[in-house]
Amino acid sequence: MTDPTGPAPALTLAQGDITREHADALVNAANSSLLGGGGVDGAIHRRGGPAVLAACRDLRASRYGRGLPTGQAVATTAGDLDARWVIHTVGPVYGAPGADPSLLASCYRESLRVADELGARTVAFPAISTGAYGWPLDEAARIAVATVRATPTRVDEVRFVLFDDRAHAAFAAQLD
Ligand code: ADP
Numbered sequence: 001m002t003d004p005t006g007p008a009p010a011l012t013l014a015q016g017d018i019t020r021e022h023a024d025a026l027v028n029a030a031n032s033s034l035l036g037g038g039g040v041d042g043a044i045h046r047r048g049g050p051a052v053l054a055a056c057r058d059l060r061a062s063r064y065g066r067g068l069p070t071g072q073a074v075a076t077t078a079g080d081l082d083a084r085w086v087i088h089t090v091g092p093v094y095g096a097p098g099a100d101p102s103l104l105a106s107c108y109r110e111s112l113r114v115a116d117e118l119g120a121r122t123v124a125f126p127a128i129s130t131g132a133y134g135w136p137l138d139e140a141a142r143i144a145v146a147t148v149r150a151t152p153t154r155v156d157e158v159r160f161v162l163f164d165d166r167a168h169a170a171f172a173a174q175l176d
Helices: 039-048 050-062 101-118 137-150 165-175
Strands: 010-015 025-030 073-077 085-090 122-125 157-162
Touching: 010 137, 010 165, 025 039, 025 101, 039 050, 050 073, 073 101, 085 101, 101 122, 101 137, 137 157, 137 165, 157 165
Parallel strands: 010 157, 025 085, 025 122, 122 157
Antiparallel strands: 073 085
């Protein structure tokens, strides 16, 4: 068991493509199939290369035959990315039945739990659920920042990597 205590992590912001970031773990806004998709997922698989997809296929075959449930997280190798691990998490689809904010919060909490298990000290998150899954940016940013602040972890730095100006502004407003 890890002991997730210690000083709260530094929360930092970056703008751009998360697959260009260096961190111990990069979080993927995956879909439950774990087999790739658009947005962050597509970029992670493109730049991570075949090792990431092979690891995801293994997880499908071994533990997640029905897919990774929404709100959960699981790690694989980072393949060719400048990281040790990718932590795949499945955000809720905005407006879908049962897709309440607690499920989006769970993505951040579970990803940090997996990061602690791995011993990751720097973790980069995209704005989960704010692309294809349609979550309003301001609310998603509020949930992301509040959840990370409330989650005990041994991670030293949590970096939010925002693709565009709007997302960056939404997260910056929460960190002020
Ligand atoms: P979801 O299906 O969880 O909504 P998406 O990947 O469609 O995930 O989008 C999540 C957020 O990530 C959106 O704000 C989108 O603009 C942003 N995004 C898309 N590609 C990248 C990337 N390569 N790096 C960082 N953020 C990205």
